[in-house]
Amino acid sequence: MRWLPRSLSGRLVIVFVGGLILAQVVSLSILLQDRGEFLARASGMQSVMRVVNIAQLLDSSDASERDRIIRVLRSPQLKISLQASAGRTKREMLDPSAQETVFLSMLRHKLGSDREVWVNIRARTSAMPRGAPALEHGAHRVRTEGRGGPPALVAHVRLQDGVWLSVDSTLEPQTMSWPYRALVSALVLLMAVIALAWFGVRWVTRPLKDFAQAAERLGENIDRAPLPEKGPTEVVSAARALNEMQARLSKYLSDRTRILTAMSHDLKTPITRMRLRAELLEHEVTQAKFKQDLAELEAMVSGTLDYMRGVQDGEPVRTTDINLLLKLLQTDSGELGHVVHIDGQAHSELLCRPQSLKRCLANLIENAVKYGEVAHVQITDSRQMLQIVIEDEGAGVAANELAMLFEPFYRVEGSRSRDTGGTGLGLSIARSIAVLHGGSLHAENTEHRGLRLTLRLPRASS
Numbered sequence: 159m160r161w162l163p164r165s166l167s168g169r170l171v172i173v174f175v176g177g178l179i180l181a182q183v184v185s186l187s188i189l190l191q192d193r194g195e196f197l198a199r200a201s202g203m204q205s206v207m208r209v210v211n212i213a214q215l216l217d218s219s220d221a222s223e224r225d226r227i228i229r230v231l232r233s234p235q236l237k238i239s240l241q242a243s244a245g246r247t248k249r250e251m252l253d254p255s256a257q258e259t260v261f262l263s264m265l266r267h268k269l270g271s272d273r274e275v276w277v278n279i280r281a282r283t284s285a286m287p288r289g290a291p292a293l294e295h296g297a298h299r300v301r302t303e304g305r306g307g308p309p310a311l312v313a314h315v316r317l318q319d320g321v322w323l324s325v326d327s328t329l330e331p332q333t334m335s336w337p338y339r340a341l342v343s344a345l346v347l348l349m350a351v352i353a354l355a356w357f358g359v360r361w362v363t364r365p366l367k368d369f370a371q372a373a374e375r376l377g378e379n380i381d382r383a384p385l386p387e388k389g390p391t392e393v394v395s396a397a398r399a400l401n402e403m404q405a406r407l408s409k410y411l412s413d414r415t416r417i418l419t420a421m422s423h424d425l426k427t428p429i430t431r432m433r434l435r436a437e438l439l440e441h442e443v444t445q446a447k448f449k450q451d452l453a454e455l456e457a458m459v460s461g462t463l464d465y466m467r468g469v470q471d472g473e474p475v476r477t478t479d480i481n482l483l484l485k486l487l488q489t490d491s492g493e494l495g496h497v498v499h500i501d502g503q504a505h506s507e508l509l510c511r512p513q514s515l516k517r518c519l520a521n522l523i524e525n526a527v528k529y530g531e532v533a534h535v536q537i538t539d540s541r542q543m544l545q546i547v548i549e550d551e552g553a554g555v556a557a558n559e560l561a562m563l564f565e566p567f568y569r570v571e572g573s574r575s576r577d578t579g580g581t582g583l584g585l586s587i588a589r590s591i592a593v594l595h596g597g598s599l600h601a602e603n604t605e606h607r608g609l610r611l612t613l614r615l616p617r618a619s620s
Contacts, residue, residue, distance in 0.1 A: 170355075170359045170362075170363070171352075171355050171356055171359050174351075174355040174359070175351075175352050175355060178348060178351050178352075178355075179348065182344050182347070182348055185344075186341070186344055203264065205261075205311045205313075205327040206261060206264045206265055206268065206311075206313075207268070208236070208325070208327055209265060209311075209313040209315060209323075209325045209327065210265065210268040210269055212231065212238065212323065212325060213269060213315045213317065213323055214269075215227060216240075216317055216323060217317055217318050217319075224240065228240070235327065235328040236325070236326070236327055236328070237324075237325070237326035237327075238323070238324070238325055238326075239323075239324045240321050240322070240323060240324070241321070241322050241324065242321065242322065243322060254276075254277070255279065257279055258277045258278065258279050261277045261279070261311060261313070262275060262276065262277045265277065265313060265315070269315065273315065273316065274315070274316035275313065275314065275315050275316070276313075276314050277311065277312070277313050277314070278311075278312040278314075279309055279310070279311055279312070280309065280310055280312060309328075310326055310327065310328050311325075311326075311327045311328075312324070312325070312326050312327075313325045313327070362390065364389075365388065365389030365390065365393040365397070366393060368385065368386070369385065369393060369396055369397055369400065372385040372397075372400060373400060376400070376404055382404075384401040384404065384405075385397045385400055385401055387401070422459045425455075425459050426456070426459060429452055429455055429456050429459065432448070432452055433449070433452050436448040436449055436452065473511040473512075473513055473514055474511070475509055475510065475511055476509070476510075476512065477507040477508065477509055478507055478508055478509075478510050478512045478515065479504075479507050480504040480507070480508050480537070480544065480546075481503045481504050481537075483512070483515070483516055483519065484500055484519065484535060484537070484546075485500070486516075487516070487519055487520055487523055488500055488535075490520075491523060491524075491527060491533070496523075496527035496531075496532075496533070497527070497531070497532045497533070498523060498527065498532075498533045498535060499532070499533070499534050499535065500535045500537070501534070501535065501536050501537065502536055502537035502538060502539070503537055503539070504537055504539045504544055505539045506539075508544055508615065508617070509617075510595055510615065511591075511594070511595070514591045514594065514595075515591065515595065515615075517587065517588075517591060518587070518588045518591035518592060518613070519546070519588075519613075521584040521585065521587055521588040522548045522585075522588050522611050522613065523535070523548060524584065525550075525584055525585060525611070526548050526549070526550035526552075526609070526611070527550070529550055529552040529553075529609070530549075530550020530551045530552030530608055530609065531550070531551055531552070532550065532551045533548055533549070533550055534548070534549040534550075534551075535547070535548050536548075536549070540617075541617060542616065542617055543614055543615070543616055543617065544614070544615045544616075544617060545612065545613070545614050545615075546612075546613045546615075547610060547611070547612050547613075548610070548611045548613070549604055549608050549609070549610045549611075550608045550609050551606070551608050552607075552608055552609060553607055553608075554603040554604070554607040554608055554609055555601070555603060555609055557603070560601050560602065560603070563585050563601050564585050564586050564588075564589045564599065564601070565586065566583055566586045585599075585601075585611075588611075588613075592613055592614075592615070595615050595616075596615075596616050597613065597614050597615040597616060598613075598614050599611065599612070599613050599614075600612045600614075
C-alpha cells in the first residue's frame with residue numbers, strides 16, 4: 159500500500175491513532191445511543207409526572223374549577239381535555255409498543271394499579287385545534303419514524319368521578335440534540351493521544367534509527383566509535399551484538415593488513431638481492447627479462463603497501479585547502495610533461511586527512527593523464543558536498559568493465575593503452591580513501607568516449 163509511510167514510527171503512529179479513532183467512534187456511538195434513551199426516558203418521565211399532577215389536581219377539584227384549571231394549564235405543547243368516554247374500541251385491538259408499555263407502567267405506578275389508563279405515542283404532523291378532544295387525534299397509533307414534527311405522548315386517565323382526562327404532551331425535541339461537550343472532550347482527548355503517540359513512538363524508535371545509521375556507517379569506517387548501548391532491552395542487545403561484530407571485524411582486518419604489509423615489506427629485501435644478482439648475469443637478454451620481472455614484482459609490492467596504507471590510515475584529520483592541493487598536483491604533473499586543466503574552486507577548506515586525500519587525487523589525475531593524455535578537473539562545491547570530477551580524453555572503458563575498475567589488481571590494458579604499466583591498485587586505493595572520508599568514487603564514460611571519475615566528499619566527513 160503506497161499511502162502507508164515507510165518509517166516504523168510513522169506506521170506505529172497510524173496504527174495507534176487509527177485504533178484510537180475507531181475506539182472513540184464506537185464509544186461515542188454507544189454514548190449517543192445511551193444518552194438518547196436516557197433523555198427520552200427522562201423526557202417521558204417529565205410528561206408522565208405532568209399527567210399525574212394534572213390528574214391528581216383535577217381529582218381534588220369540583221366540576222366548576224376544572225375548566226378554569228384546564229385553561230390555565232393549557233399551552234401549545236400541552237393539550238388537555240375532558241370527555242365522558244375513552245373511545246378506544248379500535249385502540250384496544252392494537253398491541254402497545256415497547257415505549258408505550260413503559261409509559262403505561264410508570265403512570266399506573268404513580269396513580270395506582272387500579273386506575274384505568276392507556277397511552278398512545280404519535281408524531282405530531284399538524285397543530286391540533288384549540289380545545290379539540292385528544293381522542294380524535296389519538297384513536298389510531300401513528301409511528302414516529304420518518305414523520306415530521308416532534309413526537310407526542312397522549313395519555314388517557316379515568317378520574318375518580320368517571321370522567322376521562324386526555325393529556326397531549328409534546329416530548330421535548332432537544333432530547334435528540336448532539337452532545338457538543340462530549341464531542342469536544344473526545345476531540346481534545348484524541349489530539350492529546352495523537353501528540354503523546356507521536357512523541358512516544360519517536361522516543362521508542364529513535365534507538366532503532368541510531369542503530370541503522372551505525373550499521374550503515376560501519377561499512378564506511380570500521381574504526382568508528384561503538385554504538386551507545388542504551389534504549390529498550392531489544393535495542394541494547396542488538397547494539398551490543400553490532401559492537402561485538404565491529405570489534406571482531408576490526409581485529410580481523412587489522413591482523414590481515416598487518417600480515418600483508420609485513421609480507422610485502424619483507425619481500426623487498428629478496429627482490430633487492432635478486433636485482434643485484436641479475437646484474438651479474440652475462441647473457442643480456444636473460445638479464446633484461448630478469449630485470450623486467452623484478453620491476454613488475456617490486457611495483458606490485460609497493461602498490462600493495464600503498465593500498466594497505468590507504469585502507470587503514472591513522473592520519474589525523476585537519477582542515478585542508480583543496481584548491482592549493484590541486485594546484486600542487488597540477489604543477490607536479492606539468493613538470494612531468496602532463497596537461498591538467500582545473501575549472502572551478504572550493505569555497506572553503508575541507509576537513510580531511512590531507513596526505514590520504516592527496517594520494518587519492520594524485521592517483522585519479524595520474525590515471526587520467528596516463529590513459530587519456532589530458533586531465534580535466536571540474537570542482538563543484540556546496541554546503542553539504544564537495545564534488546571533484548576528473549575526465550580524460552582517452553578511449554574510455556567497456557560498459558561491462560566499469561564496475562571492475564576499482565577491484566584490486568584489475569587492469570583494462572586492452573581497452574586503454576598498450577604502453578602503460580601499473581599494478582591495477584591506483585583506483586582501488588583512491589576509492590578506499592574516498593570511503594575512508596565518508597565519500598564515494600564513481601566511474602562512467604563521457605560523451606566523447608573518455609572516462610569520467612566523480613569523487614564526492616561530504617563536508618561533515620571526519
